[in-house]
Amino acid sequence: MTPTRFLDTPSVRAHCGEKLVESFGCALSRTDARADEVVTTFRALAPGQGWRQLGQALEGTFDGVHPVIAGFVRDAAVTPAWVDRQTVDTAGATLLRAGPLGGLVLGLYSLPYGYASPGGNKPLAFSGRLKDQAPRRLMETARFVHAVALPGGMRVGGEGFCTTLKVRLMHAQVRRLLWDSGRWDEARWGVPINQHDLVATTLLFSVVVLDGLRKLGLRIGREEAEGYVHLWRYVGWLMGAEEGLLPASEADGLRVGELMQLTQAEPDEDSRALTEALMTWGLKAARTQWERRRVEAGLPFSRAVAHLLLGRRLALQLGIEASPVEAVLPAVRAATRAMERVRGLSPRAHEAAIRRGDRAWRAVIEDGLRGVPAEFRPPSGLRGAPR
Secondary structure: OOOOOOOOOHHHHHHHOHHHHHHHHHHOOOOOHHHHHHHHHHHHOOOOHHHHHHHHHHOOOOOOOOHHHHHHHHHHOOOOOOOOHHHHHHOOHHHHOOOHHHHHHHHHHHHHHHHOOOOOOHHHHHHOHHHHOHHHHHHHHHHHHHHHHOOOOOOOOOHHHHHHHHHHHHHHHHHHHHHHHOOOOHHHHOOOOOHHHHHHHHHHHOHHHHHHHHHOOOOOOHHHHHHHHHHHHHHHHHOOOOHHHOOOOHHHHHHHHHHHHHOOOOOOHHHHHHHHHHHOHHHHHOOOHHHHHHHHHHHHHHHHHHHHHHOHHHHHHOOOOOOOOHHHHHHHHHHHHHHHHHHOOOHHHHHHHHHHHHHHHHHHHHHHHOOOOOOOOOOOOOOOOOO
8 A cells, every 4th residue: 555645646647657656656665675684684793793894895805794794785886787987987076066056955955855755754853863963964964975976986995885885774774763663654654764765865966956056057068967867876776776766867857856746745844843953053063152153144045045946935834934135146146157157168177166166065074074984874773753
């Protein structure tokens, strides 16, 4: 039976097509069985041993590693035939060259757009990590996205490759904790962190990012956009999403995204609570009164950008108030377009933009993590509950 969160109506089927609706409705009831097997193996080993063995296997050393963990890493290292390695190695430049604009899109569009799903947001609401540890959680997400975007980051053994597999197992551990809690309502939400929602995550970091960057004035051509979607299709596959569900083009991604939007209810209280934690994370991270005042001064701009990217209706549904500084956004887009014209003058200018953007991402992440590495270690328990 399709979970009740999936609003399957005749009009949706007529608009999106029977096959697509059936595929993603059923996907709500399927998990990532391979990752679930690894987490079960972790539990059978001494505390910390599973994570240590995973790290050893990711470094390419398999002596003494449990066969299930070793097989998980070895299978992930077998790249699917459809992957264009050169494209995967270089497509992240689209995000890197955007610099701080990429961070704005990630934090004010991709993440709140995901929180808007009243079914998809439940694992995060249960975990309590965003509401309790917003700065840390968001910097880990930024670290993950940056690692994926790095040149060669998704090569076997690369930072993005290893981080993606760690995130996959973190999902599997949260799924197990949710099942064990006895509080998960599968009839309403489907299985925790299901195939539908894994694909949705790849869309948030691919087609939603592309849309947001364009709204802020970045010039992204068709070939560049397709390359970026291809990168995240591979990331999605490594993260445990089924190959047949992953969009192979930007157009496919937009079509799947539209289906997901049409089949979900409006944002709920969890959506608004998560968005509030996201919008105010800088206040929690502030270490001095000066930093706090600086964050407070920037909140009207953040709200204005959120309204531009999400659209006024969804932004208000998520509890993001309108901002008096929205009038400055056309000037921001004009400045971005001017910089884009300069970037387009020569390959050297393009490469310089990538380097500047990479430095900006590194500086923000380094400052946000405060010297504590992002390990993406699976959590040991749940801290929250849905509203």
